[in-house]
Amino acid sequence: xxxxxxxxxxxxxxxxxxxxxxxxxxxxxxxxxxxxxxxxxxxxxxxxxxxxxxxxxxxxxxxxxxxxxxxxxxxxxxxxxxxxxxxxxxxxxxxxxxxxxxxxxxxxxxxxxxxxxxxxxxxxxxxxxxxxxxxxxxxx
Numbered sequence: 001x002x003x004x005x006x007x008x009x010x011x012x013x014x015x016x017x018x019x020x021x022x023x024x025x026x027x028x029x030x031x032x033x034x035x036x037x038x039x040x041x042x043x044x045x046x047x048x049x050x051x052x053x054x055x056x057x058x059x060x061x062x063x064x065x066x067x068x069x070x071x072x073x074x075x076x077x078x079x080x081x082x083x084x085x086x087x088x089x090x091x092x093x094x095x096x097x098x099x100x101x102x103x104x105x106x107x108x109x110x111x112x113x114x115x116x117x118x119x120x121x122x123x124x125x126x127x128x129x130x131x132x133x134x135x136x137x138x139x140x
Contacts, residue, residue, distance in 0.1 A: 014063035041087035045094040059108040
């Protein structure tokens with residue numbers, strides 16, 4: 001009898017995005033919405049965390065979420081405010097409501113497309129990382 005493998009992820013109240021890390025020195029991290037809009041200026045805390053924690057030349061499919069430190073909840077209203085802010089006001093909102101990247105799938109690394117790899121639920125590739133933990137995220 002053939003064993004059937006399944007995988008599931010929880011539904012988050014966030015914004016779906018792609019994060020592109022710099023391919024080399026002097027490059028910059030980009031965050032692109034599903035509609036193709038570049039929004040990295042609205043997420044300075046995520047840019048700093050990605051530059052520090054993620055390997056170069058990585059493209060990930062992810063969800064951007066904001067976590068309330070007091071309640072532990074993911075307030076969608078705060079996320080909407082973060083997403084709507086102009087670059088000038090972004091640092092103040094980032095301090096009030098830190099954002100996190102919840103990575104689903106690595107799509108590309110160092111110019112190699114990863115879409116043809118066998119599906120393993122994505123979680124095998126990641127350790128939890130956030131702007132506040134300062135743990136490094138590395139592919140395994």
